[in-house]
Amino acid sequence: MVELKNLLMELEEGILTITINRPKVLNALNTETLNEIRTAIKEARESDAVKVVIITGAGEKSFVAGADIAQMRDLEVLEGRTMTMLGQDVFSEIENLDKPVIAAVNGYALGGGCEMAMACDIRIASKNAKFGQPEVNLGIIPGFGGTQRLPRLIGKGRAKYYIFTSEMITAQEAYNFGLADKVVDPEELMVKVKEAAKALMAKAPVAIMMAKRAINNGIDMDLDSGIAYEAEAYTTTFASQDRVEGMNAFVEKRKANFQGK
Ligand code: CAA
Secondary structure, eight states, rough: OOOOEEEEEEEEEEEEEEEOOOOOGGBBBOHHHHHHHHHHHHHHHHOOOOOEEEEEEEESEEEOBBBBBHHHHTTOHHHHHHHHHHHEEEEHHHHHHOOOOOEEOSSSTTTHHHHHHHHHHEEEEEEEEEHHHHHHGGTOOOOHHHHHHHHHHHOOHHHHHHHHHHOOOOOHHHOOOOOOOOOEEEGGGHHHHHHHHHHHHOOOOHHHHHHHHHHHTTTTSHHHHHHHHHHHHHHHHHHHHHHHHHHHHHTTTTTOHHHOO
């Protein structure tokens, strides 16, 4: 595992846990941290040992409290644009990783933190998590994908309400809106997230990869194009050894042993 200044990286039994580790500033994302997240995702992409990724924040209080406001304050206009595009690119890399990514939301997920959680495939939140896009308080708008991913997840009207008002969204509300997929007690968060990661690891990796691609790409298409895309993704799974193994295992009444091929 690479050593990174602002991240903790732990690889255990196929699960790579990336912990944003700037607790003194509630894990705010400066450009250095964003670049390190890019490095970590590259490692996850390239390493066969990594099957599932978990992203969380250090400390009890915060997942990520947003982009680093102290750094942003001093940026020139075009430097601000560069930082936004960096965050957007890194979060798209998370979204497009061919392995499942789970956000373990352990407190504040604000601004860039909410945006990072939304780029993950699944969000499991502790009961004390608080989501939100409070950028208009700072005279800016969400710039790491929030104006696009939030309405796709919770609907256009609600996204406008929460972006315009900056009101925080509790874990239970996030669950009700489809922004969090599960809410658990804070002390159980990592146990539950690791259970979820292990459950995903037992499935056929090629099938998970193609389901992720079909959902991510299809959601922005018209229905007929999305359905056509699904047929091609399905056909790819049909060509996999995992498909042969999965169907043989079912017929032979045994547990499948998937190889991700
Ligand atoms: N950037 C930089 N530093 C931050 C930060 C951020 N986003 N969020 C918190 N911190 C720092 C604080 O400045 C403080 O540092 P000091 O101890 O040196 O004063 C430390 O973290 C602890 O924070 P607070 O004392 O404020 O803690 P609190 O419990 O009173 O409040 C909070 C917690 C409500 C999350 C509050 O810190 C807060 O409102 N943070 C900012 C949230 C925000 O506006 N996020 C959006 C950022 S913009 C963005 O993300 C743009 C984008 O889309 C690209």
